[in-house]
Amino acid sequence: MSTIELELPGLKARNxxxxxxxxxxxxxxxxxxxxxxxxxANTILDQLxxxxxxxxxxxxLGRSGSGKTTLLRALAGLDRITSGTLDVPQARAAVxxxxxxxxxxxxxxxxxxxxxxxxPRERARKALAEVGLEHRENAWPxxxxxxxxxxxxxxxxxxxxxxxxxxxxxxxxxxxxxxxRMHQLILSLxxxxxPSVLLVTHDVDEAVLLADRVLVLEQGRIVSDIAITQxxxxxxxxxxxxxxxxxxxxxxxxxxxxPAEVVAPAPVPVHTPFNFSNFSI
Amino acid sequence: xxxATPTYDIAPAAWRFRLSPLLKRAAGPLVLLALWEIASxxxxxxxxxxxxxxxxxxxxxxxxxxxxxxxxxxxxxxxVLTGLAVSLSLGTALALVAGLTRQGEVAVDSTMxxxxxxxxxxxxxxFILWFGIGEFTKIALIAFATTFPxxxxxxSGIRGIDSKLVEAARLFGxxxxxxxxxxxxxxxxxxxxxxxxxxxxxSWLSLVAxxxxxxxxxxxxxxxxxxxxxxxxxxxxxxxVYSLLGLATDLLVRGIEHYALAWRPTFIKD
Numbered sequence: 001m002s003t004i005e006l007e008l009p010g011l012k013a014r015n016x017x018x019x020x021x022x023x024x025x026x027x028x029x030x031x032x033x034x035x036x037x038x039x040x041a042n043t044i045l046d047q048l049x050x051x052x053x054x055x056x057x058x059x060x061l062g063r064s065g066s067g068k069t070t071l072l073r074a075l076a077g078l079d080r081i082t083s084g085t086l087d088v089p090q091a092r093a094a095v096x097x098x099x100x101x102x103x104x105x106x107x108x109x110x111x112x113x114x115x116x117x118x119x120p121r122e123r124a125r126k127a128l129a130e131v132g133l134e135h136r137e138n139a140w141p142x143x144x145x146x147x148x149x150x151x152x153x154x155x156x157x158x159x160x161x162x163x164x165x166x167x168x169x170x171x172x173x174x175x176x177x178x179x180x181r182m183h184q185l186i187l188s189l190x191x192x193x194x195p196s197v198l199l200v201t202h203d204v205d206e207a208v209l210l211a212d213r214v215l216v217l218e219q220g221r222i223v224s225d226i227a228i229t230q231x232x233x234x235x236x237x238x239x240x241x242x243x244x245x246x247x248x249x250x251x252x253x254x255x256x257x258x259p260a261e262v263v264a265p266a267p268v269p270v271h272t273p274f275n276f277s278n279f280s281i
Numbered sequence: 282x283x284x285a286t287p288t289y290d291i292a293p294a295a296w297r298f299r300l301s302p303l304l305k306r307a308a309g310p311l312v313l314l315a316l317w318e319i320a321s322x323x324x325x326x327x328x329x330x331x332x333x334x335x336x337x338x339x340x341x342x343x344x345x346x347x348x349x350x351x352x353x354x355x356x357x358x359x360x361v362l363t364g365l366a367v368s369l370s371l372g373t374a375l376a377l378v379a380g381l382t383r384q385g386e387v388a389v390d391s392t393m394x395x396x397x398x399x400x401x402x403x404x405x406x407x408f409i410l411w412f413g414i415g416e417f418t419k420i421a422l423i424a425f426a427t428t429f430p431x432x433x434x435x436x437s438g439i440r441g442i443d444s445k446l447v448e449a450a451r452l453f454g455x456x457x458x459x460x461x462x463x464x465x466x467x468x469x470x471x472x473x474x475x476x477x478x479x480x481x482x483x484s485w486l487s488l489v490a491x492x493x494x495x496x497x498x499x500x501x502x503x504x505x506x507x508x509x510x511x512x513x514x515x516x517x518x519x520x521x522v523y524s525l526l527g528l529a530t531d532l533l534v535r536g537i538e539h540y541a542l543a544w545r546p547t548f549i550k551d
Contacts, residue, residue, distance in 0.1 A: 076452055077452070078448055078451070078452060093452070093453070094449075094452055096445070096449070098445060100445050100446055100448075100449035102446060102450075102463065102464060102467070102468075103544050103545070104467040104468070104470075104542075104544045105463070105467075105544070106544075113450070113453050113455070113463065114450065114453045114454045114455040114459060114463070115453075115454075140543070140544045141544070142544065142545070142546045143546075156453070160453070
């Protein structure tokens with residue numbers, strides 16, 4: 001099969017109770033079927049299926065080498081896929097681990113880089129104000145701190161009003177305090193703009209803290225799809241949080257301190273391994 | 282009890298930096314001049330070998346009053362600027378071709394690497410044979426000599442650009458021409474300005490060879506003429522003019538750097 005008619009009612013059956021509170025949408029902005037990416041003999045992504053609904057915050061976990069970044073690059077359109085089908089919205093933006101600001105452009109010019117819009121400076125100022133950096137609009141990137149530079153990169157992504165926001169370990173290089181602030185910022189911006197978000201991370205806590213759904217990628221396939229239904233703001237001290245955390249760590253091959261917690265019935269509905277053949281289309 | 286917090290007196294440093302940069306850069310040559318004058322006055326340096334700076338300044342004054350220096354420098358300046366305009370266009374175009382495409386690199390770079398080692402002076406007779414003894418040969422030789430520094434530095438600058446920035450630019454929808462204007466050329470600029478500095482220096486030096494060819498004016502003509510008539514004072518005046526041109530060139534490139542590379546951490550002053 002090459003393409004799937006997304007309007008088929010069968011696909012809506014995917015919301016099988018676990019997502020009953022989320023209305024079924026006619027079309028998932030991100031829709032990948034049998035997605036494969038090979039470099040020579042190496043298969044990085046292996047017939048992967050993925051849907052991300054409009055406004056959904058999805059975190060992607062996986063060991064290094066599992067294909068996380070490759071998947072993100074494919075979604076961003078930076079790499080061609082080897083086979084399969086992939087639908088992504090035209091309006092997409094990304095924030096990477098490094099801010100990737102043009103050092104020779106002032107902050108506001110970085111924000112509007114490549115945009116053909118009226119009053120670019122006003123738009124840039126607004127976007128920078130959203131990330132709390134209106135006072136730095138004329139700063140050179142070299143004078144920004146790591147957190148500030150990453151916020152400019154976030155403003156640059158948001159000013160494009162993306163339908164899909166790709167985050168490639170954007171907080172990994174930040175110190176712990178800045179990271180907490182960035183988590184709060186990204187959630188508030190996500191609530192305001194409602195893009196679909198794919199957050200690639202190696203930090204289990206971060207994934208559970210932020211996402212609606214946590215995917216675990218292993219050997220180029222999504223082996224686990226866990227919905228996080230706890231209301232935000234979430235606390236790492238909560239029992240449910242710890243359970244999901246322990247479960248994810250086990251999936252990632254890290255032995256948990258409290259295995260008894262894992263076998264206890266999880267309050268969160270889990271479908272593992274995630275497989276679209278479970279659903280009739 | 283903890284020791285008192287040491288206080289750093291930054292005042293002297295601040296005072297030092299307030300000295301005019303021009304004066305600071307001129308200090309070295311000025312000291313050299315003073316030593317030379319002393320050597321001449323005390324007889325350590327006989328006049329028949331090298332005239333005293335004071336005498337040279339008299340000659341300089343005469344040449345300035347007669348308008349000889351200015352008119353010759355202007356003739357040379359015109360040749361240099363024309364040659365540099367050609368080499369700037371040519372060097373930039375070739376560097377873009379070689380820097381941006383794999384095929385371009387194969388086609389251009391090895392040729393340029395071979396051509397750049399050709400001795401410039403050895404080409405003078407060939408250029409005369411091909412292009413005659415008119416203005417064209419002079420400008421072509423200046424352009425030839427100054428193309429390589431611009432090409433080499435711009436090419437390596439383009440190749441040195443962080444591919445992650447190019448990727449980000451592509452992701453944010455920059456077209457190929459926009460990518461060149463907003464990412465590649467600004468990114469290669471620091472490297473290119475080194476080449477520009479070098480090219481400007483080479484262009485003045487090449488005048489000595491170029492203005493031997495059927496020239497009736499120009500700085501090179503003046504220095505060759507003085508050599509024929511054993512006018513060491515005129516030769517030194519010409520050398521002085523060269524060094525001043527070098528200083529002016531340096532100031533020019535510094536000015537460009539200050540403006541165009543304001544984003545670099547070394548230039549950023551808060």
